[in-house]
Amino acid sequence: MLRLLLGGSFDPIHWGHLKPLLQAFELLQADQMVLLPSAQPPHRNGLGASAEQRFTMAQLAAAALAPAPCCADDWELKQQRPSYTAITLAQLAERWPHDTLVFVLGDDAFAKLDSWYNWQQLLHHAHLLVLQRPQAKVPWSPALQNLVQQRGAQSLLQLRQQTHGLIGFIASTDVAISATEIRAAISTQQPWQHLLPKTVANYIEQQQLYR
Template sequence: MTQRIGLLGGTFDPIHHGHLRAALEVREALGLDELRLIPSARPPHRERPGASAEQRLAMVQLAIAGIAGLAVDDRELQREKPSYTVDTLLSLRAELGAEVQLILLLGWDAFCGLPTWHRWQSLLELAHVLVLQRPDQAAELPEALKDLLAARSVQNPQAFTGPAGQVAFMEQTSLAISATHIRALCAAGQSIDFLLPSSVQHFIQAHGLYRDAP
């Protein structure tokens, strides 16, 4: 059997139950051997994170401790240049080989913005793409992505074939949790109970994170 590995990147500033629920649902639905959470060091499309790279990595490690099938991959934190997804996929291919099935998880908004990414058309040479949708999402796709889907989409992500090259969609449980909102609550001195793992909450409080968040 070919090994199947899912990849979920993000700033995780901080990681919360929305991230974790999406990761678990995909791992179970697709029968993945492993799903790796990949914190980005210098995301090119976003402002500088509120927590340091080391703190965000520590929070991800705390969040997934003891959860079977989830792992953290810190390769992007080892780079000094911006975290381009294509570079991460090239690095994983060099490490894992050409036959492993890599499945890149993207939220709907990220997928709609894919044509602005660095070397975005090379991504499907290196991985399959699984787009995570919420029931309330109905944004119009750019024409470049409509052409991509016409050529590359499959109905069922469980039917991904080969190591890379296809796109599928999967509806996820809608959890209206955002890292932006968590940071705002911290800045306002309000509770963040039940929005993220207690271990992560304790880390945030112990290190005084996000007290000055916008």
């Protein structure tokens, strides 16, 4: 099974996460999408919603992508540690030893990859799939340029033929939405419901989040 993994704080999860992920799923002809809410992202200090609330929103978002197979997984939320991707991928590879794991990230996150914890080990357990936005040219460090030269896939088919170790790139639809924008719109009573699945919006209103 080929699983696409998308991690993040998802505070809240929105179409800017989901539409590019669905596009990657279709292009790669993957078998499943997995949403991985992070417990405490190392690069972020505070979260507006609790772990339970963020996981519930991820579950609702996954269901909204039906009939495409998508699920939310609380693996990182159960770990008593910061949400380091290198550790998570190693653990998930042990959990799913017969599957190919593809970790999905945006081009802005990829440009900072060499600042991540044990970033050199990411490809030991999974592929990386970078979503490149139109007209966006995020500079890479020499270390990342060297990594892409060594591990860049020539086609998405290679990500299906090997179990791990490659970096793929796709041109992604630019969905200009951020969780910060949504939280600000909610707190200032501006329109925001259209920026995420209806079920997630209803849950935010029910829980009175981000007020």
